[in-house]
Amino acid sequence: MNESLNFIEQIIEEDIASGKHNGEVHTRFPPEPNGFLHIGHTKAICINFETAAKYGGITNLRFDDTNPTTEDTSFVEAIQRDIKWLGFDWEDRLYFASDYFGQLYEFAEKLIENGLAYVDDSTSDEIAEMKGTPNQPGKNSPFRDRSVEENLQLFRAMKNGDFPDGAKVLRAKVDMESPNMLLRDPLIYRIKHAHHHRTGDDWCIYPMYDFAHGQSDSIENITHSLCSLEFIHHRPLYNWFIEKLGIYPSRQIEFARMNVEYMITSKRKLLKLVEKGLVSGWDDARMPTIAGMRRKGYPAAALRTFCDKAGVAKRENLIEIELLESCVRDELNKISDRVHVVIDPLKVIITNYPEGKVEMIEAINNPEDEGSETRMIPFSREIWIEREDFREAPNKKYYRMGPGRNVRLKNGYILHCEDYKKNEETGEIEEIYCTYYENSKSGEDVSGVKAKGTLHFVSAEQAVKCELRLLDYLFTDPTPDGHDDKDFLDFYNEDSIKVVDAYMEPALAKAKEGQYFQFIRNAYFTLDPDSTEDKKIFNRTVALKSSWKK
RNA sequence: UGACCCAUGGUGUAAUGGUAACACUACGGUUUUUGGUACCGUCAUUCAAGGUUCGAGUCCUUGUGGGUCAACCA
Numbered sequence: 001m002n003e004s005l006n007f008i009e010q011i012i013e014e015d016i017a018s019g020k021h022n023g024e025v026h027t028r029f030p031p032e033p034n035g036f037l038h039i040g041h042t043k044a045i046c047i048n049f050e051t052a053a054k055y056g057g058i059t060n061l062r063f064d065d066t067n068p069t070t071e072d073t074s075f076v077e078a079i080q081r082d083i084k085w086l087g088f089d090w091e092d093r094l095y096f097a098s099d100y101f102g103q104l105y106e107f108a109e110k111l112i113e114n115g116l117a118y119v120d121d122s123t124s125d126e127i128a129e130m131k132g133t134p135n136q137p138g139k140n141s142p143f144r145d146r147s148v149e150e151n152l153q154l155f156r157a158m159k160n161g162d163f164p165d166g167a168k169v170l171r172a173k174v175d176m177e178s179p180n181m182l183l184r185d186p187l188i189y190r191i192k193h194a195h196h197h198r199t200g201d202d203w204c205i206y207p208m209y210d211f212a213h214g215q216s217d218s219i220e221n222i223t224h225s226l227c228s229l230e231f232i233h234h235r236p237l238y239n240w241f242i243e244k245l246g247i248y249p250s251r252q253i254e255f256a257r258m259n260v261e262y263m264i265t266s267k268r269k270l271l272k273l274v275e276k277g278l279v280s281g282w283d284d285a286r287m288p289t290i291a292g293m294r295r296k297g298y299p300a301a302a303l304r305t306f307c308d309k310a311g312v313a314k315r316e317n318l319i320e321i322e323l324l325e326s327c328v329r330d331e332l333n334k335i336s337d338r339v340h341v342v343i344d345p346l347k348v349i350i351t352n353y354p355e356g357k358v359e360m361i362e363a364i365n366n367p368e369d370e371g372s373e374t375r376m377i378p379f380s381r382e383i384w385i386e387r388e389d390f391r392e393a394p395n396k397k398y399y400r401m402g403p404g405r406n407v408r409l410k411n412g413y414i415l416h417c418e419d420y421k422k423n424e425e426t427g428e429i430e431e432i433y434c435t436y437y438e439n440s441k442s443g444e445d446v447s448g449v450k451a452k453g454t455l456h457f458v459s460a461e462q463a464v465k466c467e468l469r470l471l472d473y474l475f476t477d478p479t480p481d482g483h484d485d486k487d488f489l490d491f492y493n494e495d496s497i498k499v500v501d502a503y504m505e506p507a508l509a510k511a512k513e514g515q516y517f518q519f520i521r522n523a524y525f526t527l528d529p530d531s532t533e534d535k536k537i538f539n540r541t542v543a544l545k546s547s548w549k550k
Numbered sequence: 551u552g553a554c555c556c557a558u559g560g561u562g563u564a565a566u567g568g569u570a571a572c573a574c575u576a577c578g579g580u581u582u583u584u585g586g587u588a589c590c591g592u593c594a595u596u597c598a599a600g601g602u603u604c605g606a607g608u609c610c611u612u613g614u615g616g617g618u619c620a621a622c623c624a
Binding site for chain 1: 556573584587621623
């Protein structure tokens with residue numbers, strides 16, 4: 001393999017070469033359990049797990065659960081399910097930042113003892129005021145020079161619940177004049193009398209991100225802490241804590257997060273869609289969440305390939321949705337069963353086919369798969385074809401059915417169109433009359449008859465009604481949240497889901513969740529969990545490509 | 551009136567001082583019992599100006615453009 005390396009791999013190979021961390025690679029994926037994982041997380045998950053695996057390393061799953069007011073166990077479960085489904089395994093290394101609350105508290109006391117942290121009584125507004133702006137240095141808090149003893153006593157009182165929420169915070173003593181806002185005495189502990197999903201009411205003070213994340217990495221001996229670019233300004237602080245605390249030197253490396261056309265990744269906005277009822281939930285098949293994409297029918301392998309192909313770098317990017325869809329089609333082409341489903345039916349009567357006769361024709365499920373199984377498709381005198389597959393007056397480019405024309409039925413016979421019935425008032429074609437060539441059956445055609453077009457069909461009598469959810473992009477604009485003058489909801493696509501009835505071949509009555517289908521000549525579909533025994537519901541994953549220009 | 555990050559076809563990513571390439575898209579063609587798949591082909595790229603060098607997409611300087619940073623969120 002003469003593969004080129006991305007910049008993270010280059011760093012890792014340099015570290016391995018220099019013997020840093022004994023050449024070990026240990027990464028982590030650190031989600032906050034306050035929402036569902038989305039396409040952006042998918043990228044982070046792939047990078048963390050695949051990079052470690054590439055170098056024989058391992059990856060931890062660690063929930064960054066330091067804010068009890070927004071986090072919940074239900075998300076913890078959904079997140080684990082999604083990562084597993086994606087195909088990654090953290091084995092027995094499931095951790096929670098909350099597991100380290102005791103240790104983190106010790107770290108805080110140590111900082112205080114070394115004169116590197118202090119309790120601040122200022123209000124939130126006052127602290128913000130004293131922080132300055134990117135262009136103006138901050139001012140020292142009047143509480144900055146409290147004695148170690150006083151700080152220790154106050155911090156312990158904070159921990160003991162002696163103060164109400166917001167009364168005091170613990171701050172690291174770094175530099176109020178730093179050009180880096182994060183270094184202007186960042187808050188590291190706040191009072192929150194809130195119930196935590198794991199630690200219950202054990203604590204009423206909780207560490208902030210900057211005082212939990214890096215230390216958690218360090219506690220777990222993470223060698224390379226891979227995160228997105230927006231944390232780049234946190235790195236000096238990340239390193240500052242490691243240095244002052246003298247703990248394991250994990251290294252933070254930032255990459256540009258992946259943006260995909262027509263998708264948003266802001267949890268706040270995703271939540272808004274859910275709360276406003278614009279989608280049925282976090283796992284709505286239109287959502288850019290892993291659960292949503294799974295429901296829509298995107299295979300895990302396709303998502304992984306997509307992330308690989310999108311690459312890793314440090315510049316802003318917007319990946320075209322076509323790349324994702326290309327990966328999805330490529331995977332689905334390999335694994336999906338080809339089946340017959342007619343959406344907009346038009347009756348065809350085969351006048352020389354015996355009435356009452358039903359013939360079962362064997363059809364291969366997936367010609368792309370060598371070991372594919374077969375199933376039986378019923379054929380009879382009356383069948384449905386797609387309405388758009390017939391034209392009264394077809395032109396040369398149109399090679400489907402038309403008066404006097406021959407067409408091949410996929411997994412069936414060649415038909416000759418003799419006549420059709422038209423409602424003169426509405427102009428609607430009501431029925432087509434055809435004859436069939438008895439010796440033209442698929443696989444044993446000795447008719448010598450030529451037919452340019454091939455149509456799919458279902459036998460009218462045996463066809464089963466089902467529901468199709470024709471899904472489209474959730475937004476009408478490729479960057480719905482990229483407009484200063486417009487809200488992302490202004491681009492909500494009212495036509496993002498269309499529900500229609502369809503006729504499916506009877507074998508589909510046995511369709512199972514997680515199975516992938518190609519509805520021949522139309523699109524890929526997968527069974528929706530809303531399906532019942534009596535009524536199958538399918539979601540359109542992605543349409544087949546078409547080079548036909550109407 | 552700051553700091554930090556970034557800049558290669560339409561999009562994304564390579565090229566690690568030595569012939570700018572790969573994928574997706576678009577367009578054209580071949581094959582085809584899916585107007586799918588497969589296969590072949592075409593178009594199209596180093597932000598600008600200086601400098602270093604035999605040689606710069608790559609190193610340096612200055613611009614220009616884009617992004618990020620002022621939650622008791624992560």
